[in-house]
Amino acid sequence: MRLWGGRFRLQGRDALFEKFSESFSLDQRLIFYDLRVNQVYLRRLAAAGVLTRVEARRLNRGIEALRRRVESRPNWARGQASEDVHTWVEAQLEKEAGPAARKFRTGRSRNDLVATEMRLYAKDAAAQLLAACLRLMEALLGQAHAHPRVILPGLTHLQPAQPVLFAHYLLAYFEMALRDAKRLEQCRERADELPLGAGALAGTSFPINRELLAQELGFARPARNSLDTTSDRDFVCELIFACSLAVTHLSRLAEDLLIYSSPGFGFVEIADAYSTGSSLMPQKKNADSLELIRGRAARVQGALTGALAMLKGLPLAYNRDLQEDKHALFDAVDTAGSALEVATRVVATLKIHPRKMQAAAQAGFLTATDLAEALVRRGMPFAEAHECVGRLVRYCFEQSRTLAELEEWEARRFIPTWDSELATVASSLESSVEMRTATGGTAPSQVSRQIAAAGRTLRQLKSRLHSQK
């Protein structure tokens, strides 16, 4: 079946082009949306006098029967040939409900139809991804709760920098996931406008109440401009962007954990369930889950570039290029969803080795800044303090010793006022973190406040998500 036969000589259609042009293999995942939109639209058609009450009832029953059939045989449509999901549903409906199905297309086009269904999909997908973000945030928070006092050598440039609480580190990723979650909420809001009733591009001449249509399909409002809404895919780009940034965050976490779990660091251990071995080297345990997350981020970024390029220079209004939005959006949503889920499980099952973190922090002279700052509190200009402590660190490094292992007479060669107080500053990672009490810092008092706040934020987001359903 075709929705556009009359204008064409249909003998001699090229099978290669038919295959090139079809989207049913992809857009069949919109079947339930198509049925729902049809069901609501038929009520408006009946109200507009296009369908008789009898026809409307028959079609409604036909849609219900079709829905049940697809529900009971989820793979039924797979492998069937059709130009797209709208064509397929109309053909099935004609079998189910007879010639009344041929009135369905009145006043609408696949252009406003597909835009409507993609928006319904985008709204659901954003809500599902948001739920996945919340699960990741919960796992991060769970680990932070479990290890409130563990100290991690904080890195900049991948070089030892200053001690931070491991919980503080986890909360950094909580912040990223929180931004992702909020971005997804906003994506959902922006997708929340109804295209249907815009026709192919110019609007409809039948008395279709689009305000009611919007209400019945759960949209906040009908779109204001028919030209724009039939060819607008901003909501697709935005959702792919939200996915891209979320998996980009995951790729940073993945990279951190790959480094931290390598034997040179040994700070954390990835659960066996999320690791794989080598076919050749029996000793190998590789964190492939994290490498795949890192790699898949590239794919989602590719989808974003693809979607933006699809829109670039596209003349108003609908053009068939827009069919390519499905590939990009479905893949981005699927990939981001599964990456979030796997990352959540890796985090939830992560084993921590605090002693390894502690030893690395000691060896990395991480208290050097604290020492310089202690000298400043005794009246030395910071530039001078920086210089003295720098020389002291070089000495320790050359002697293969840590700051904590220094004898008093050695330290005095570099810092004449060296005493037991400075020795404590030099050796205590705990006092280093405890000092950083300013808002957003790594002091345990701050971090426990941040953990409590994160818990509250998570509960708010969860209840907001549930109230949407």
Ligand code: ARG
């Ligand atoms: N399958 C198309 C899409 O996904 C919708 C059909 C619009 N086709 C057309 N010839 N106007 O965008």
